[in-house]
Amino acid sequence: SQTIHQWPATLVQPVGSPLSLECTVEGTSNPNLYWYRQAAGRGLQLLFYSVGIGQISSEVPQNLSASRPQDRQFILSSKKLLLSDSGFYLCAWTTSIREGYGYTFGSGTRLTVV
């Protein structure tokens, strides 16, 4: 069966520090991968998605970036965090083969920038 792992679970970082969040998927090949952010009490905002190694699409211009160095690995990064980067970061995957297949989310990283 497919599983998705995301870490760390919580993170407190000072303003201006770098960020690296990692997500890996097991049990499937060539997944579509996504990074979402959810601000407190708000809906999900799509940040990046990837349909293959090295292929990244950005939905919202900001100081974050994403990379996909391996088929089942997706990394979210920042060189300098802002206070507004605080939120709940969720990685998700879906199959690239079947239409009508929902997303499966990782357990999320709760980031607080102080």
Added chain:
Amino acid sequence: RKEVEQDPGPFNVPEGATVAFNCTYSNSASQSFFWYRQDCRKEPKLLMSVYSSGNEDGRFTAQLNRASQYISLLIRDSKLSDSATYLCVVKGSGGFKTIFGAGTRLFVKA
């Protein structure tokens, strides 16, 4: 107009009640539809897909009306454990453009 709009919450209902959530979407080319459940400070989890003919999973019934661009979720015999936020999700063709509604919060009370 938002691409996906849900009923404003929160809904406060007693145990055993029937509660209905509504969701409208603006893109008529949308292909797939889902309801997700999100517990407080947790990740969203797929509750059920929504099929054109309507579908049922235990106490949960989902309906889709493509002509009106409307999706619904009905929960019968509400349990305390049903308390959560319910997200309406609309997925476009090709699977890349997926829109999550802001969610409707449900509180089921004893």
